[in-house]
Amino acid sequence: MSWEIKNDRPVYIQLVEELEMRILNGTYTSGTKLLSVRDLAGEAQVNPNTMQKALGELEKKGLISSKRTSGNYITDDEKLIRNLRTELAVCEVEAFCGKVKKLGISKEETIELINKEEF
Amino acid sequence: MSWEIKNDRPVYIQLVEELEMRILNGTYTSGTKLLSVRDLAGEAQVNPNTMQKALGELEKKGLISSKRTSGNYITDDEKLIRNLRTELAVCEVEAFCGKVKKLGISKEETIELINKEEF
DNA sequence: AAAACTGTATTATTGATTTAATACAATAAT
């Protein structure tokens, strides 16, 4: 599982995005235990403090909960996960449509371009 | 003409994006003279240096050229403008599709969501 | 000729981010 952290934006933000994505798309299973902060940091090749900061953000969103001396666990609230997934998708769609619209590209042309992409 | 600069990302990057957008979508006419650095900075309510930095980026891309004591001019190379517009559109489409695909959303559902948007 | 306006260069400051080195307290594992 690759992390591909670039340095064009804050590292901890990219970690939040990647972790959130993995939870929302099911790569990390609902209810299960995450790797330890230190191990995750090792995987992503970042400082443990940076990973800890990212995990703190996810806890704020309710996507993980930490048990003091046991580890971090993915939420078992699958409804929450589905809702956030949909919410994020809609958000992406709106941002994308706003951009292409501003570029002066029609809806038809946009859909045509998307149809050329492989999913 | 509003600028809507937020502080979630570097200001000069947002200026580059907005200026580029205005050139590519024809808001700023090919071949014409831009407002001065200071006037543009006043409009966008940013520091002149920040606007200058953004204009420097646009010059690197060939979208504007500066005449030392006269002003900045939009390129008259309309072909370049068209090409960059298409390039940017394709780039946005790829980035967008990459994200929704990673979220586990099908092409059909994606198009459905887009159809709900108003263009 | 003088004043105003160009883009540009220089320098300093501010602020956010990342990394680093530790430390601690609670639990799990041996």
Added chain:
DNA sequence: ATTATTGTATTAAATCAATAATACAGTTTT
């Protein structure tokens, strides 16, 4: 019991990006 492993907190340092203030040298404009 002892050891190792959790998440978490603290503090400091280093780095880098963004902004700001100012000055300069050349045109235009008046």
